[in-house]
Amino acid sequence: GQNIDQPTEMTATEGAIVQINCTYQTSGFNGLFWYQQHAGEAPTFLSYNVLDGLEEKGRFSSFLSRSKGYSYLLLKELQMKDSASYLCAVRDSNYQLIWGAGTKLIIKP
Amino acid sequence: ETGVTQTPRHLVMGMTNKKSLKCEQHLGHNAMYWYKQSAKKPLELMFVYSLEERVENNSVPSRFSPECPNSSHLFLHLHTLQPEDSALYLCASSQTENTEAFFGQGTRLTVV
Numbered sequence: 001g002q003n004i005d006q007p008t009e010m011t012a013t014e015g016a017i018v019q020i021n022c023t024y025q026t027s028g029f030n031g032l033f034w035y036q037q038h039a040g041e042a043p044t045f046l047s048y049n050v051l052d053g054l055e056e057k058g059r060f061s062s063f064l065s066r067s068k069g070y071s072y073l074l075l076k077e078l079q080m081k082d083s084a085s086y087l088c089a090v091r092d093s094n095y096q097l098i099w100g101a102g103t104k105l106i107i108k109p
Numbered sequence: 110e111t112g113v114t115q116t117p118r119h120l121v122m123g124m125t126n127k128k129s130l131k132c133e134q135h136l137g138h139n140a141m142y143w144y145k146q147s148a149k150k151p152l153e154l155m156f157v158y159s160l161e162e163r164v165e166n167n168s169v170p171s172r173f174s175p176e177c178p179n180s181s182h183l184f185l186h187l188h189t190l191q192p193e194d195s196a197l198y199l200c201a202s203s204q205t206e207n208t209e210a211f212f213g214q215g216t217r218l219t220v221v
Contacts, residue, residue: 004151033209042113042199042212043152087152095206096165099151 002026004100006088011106012078020073020086020103028093034062034073035087037102043087046073075105083107112136115200115213122190123221130185130216132200140206141183143175146197146215158183159206190220 005023012018024032031050035043049055049064049071061074075082085102092098113134122128134141143155157165158177172194174186183200197217201210 008149030207035212042214045209045211048209089152091207097154097210101149101151 002098006100006103009104014078014109016078017076022071022088024069024090026090026092026098030091032071033089037085078107080107113202113211113213115216119217121219127188132183134202138202138204140203142201143185144199192220195219
């Protein structure tokens with residue numbers, strides 16, 4: 001079966017750096033997405049990786065290793081507003097999006 | 110108005126009721142989706158429409174009935190739901206089926 005694994009919850013301190021991991025087993029691979037979802041709000045697109053390596057976008061970076069079935073989202077200079085759930089999703093060979101259950105990130109002052 | 114808009118934001122309905130969820134996108138996208146989001150579970154894709162034609166129906170019970178009258182509007186008709194259908198229902202759209210999705214705020218549905 002197809003599966004996306006990410007930690008259920010993480011806690012970090014304001015101003016620090018946090019890395020949220022995502023591992024996947026899917027039938028084929030056509031890209032990996034990260035979304036941010038604040039409580040009670042819509043998921044919003046953060047990043048897309050289809051080739052190996054690091055994609056940087058301001059305070060957020062996303063890394064992909066296709067051979068390891070692994071990605072991470074790196075958040076730097078954490079702010080209180082970064083408290084949210086972070087969703088990892090992989091597009092399989094049929095271009096279906098397979099979603100992880102999300103990682104709830106709690107930022108403490 | 111821009112983005113993806115869903116109405117209503119909250120809905121409480123009895124098991125014998127019939128109601129409809131509405132989604133409208135102002136992005137000129139060609140694909141629209143219905144997802145179900147339950148607490149601590151992955152997003153579940155329910156239906157996909159591409160160019161107003163249904164291309165995906167992921168074994169969703171017939172008490173959920175989608176309708177896509179044009180490329181900007183998507184409905185989810187609900188009837189004789191069960192309490193376990195209580196969840197957040199999210200609509201999304203994308204330029205094509207292969208590009209990133211933009212989500213609406215969702216409808217928080219409670220079946221009593």
